[in-house]
Amino acid sequence: MAQETDTVSSTKDVFAAVREMAIEFRFMPGAKINETDLAHELGVSRTPVREALNRLVTEELIDFKKNYGFYCRKLDLKDVLHLVEAYKTFHLSILPLVFERAAKGEVERCLRPALRWQNMAMKCPLAKWRAPIRLSCMMSRC
Structure with missing residues (x-):
């Protein structure tokens, strides 16, 4: 962008x-x-x-x-919980395939932004809501 x-x-x-x-x-x-x-x-x-x-x-x-x-769009707790659940379900289900099929450099490249967003989520309450959404978008681009 x-x-x-x-x-x-x-x-x-x-x-x-x-x-x-x-x-x-x-x-x-x-x-x-x-x-x-x-x-x-x-x-x-x-x-x-x-x-x-x-x-x-x-x-x-x-x-x-x-x-x-x-x-x-407003987010309520129900929306956030649905997003987090969808994020966990999707990403945890594909992780074994990612690690099995991807080269080491590719896995590290994909995980680097995820770890950065996770760290940010721990610092800011609003970021905790953003992180699952943004992480999902980032992982879909890998």
């Missing part, structure tokens, strides 16, 4: 950038998402930002309230 200070050019790039922000919870849960500020941050007009936000509503990564705008 492009750095926050970089500009993005296409609608596809805007969607990818905003989706990454939503997945990483760079928008605080329940907070209003300001389209104008986001467009300025990405260096684009509001139209591709609005299109990206509407697509993310269909993916249920953000919420839309008629006459109020876009909001970061």
Whole structure:
């Protein structure tokens, strides 16, 4: 993904950038998402930002309230527990295959970001909620 200070050019790039922000919870849960500020941050007009936000509503990564705008999806304890359980189930079930089939360097490369997120999760209460989501996204890219 492009750095926050970089500009993005296409609608596809805007969607990818905003989706990454939503997945990483760079928008605080329940907070209003300001389209104008986001467009300025990405260096684009509001139209591709609005299109990206509407697509993310269909993916249920953000919420839309008629006459109020876009909001970061709220997380409650039930959501977090479901995410953690899904994370544990999925990743623990594939670990034996990963270690069996991957070269040593590949395993270390995949585990390095996971350990960094685990360490961060221990330091920040909100990070504990983010870590399973972000770790799941990272592991799916390995």
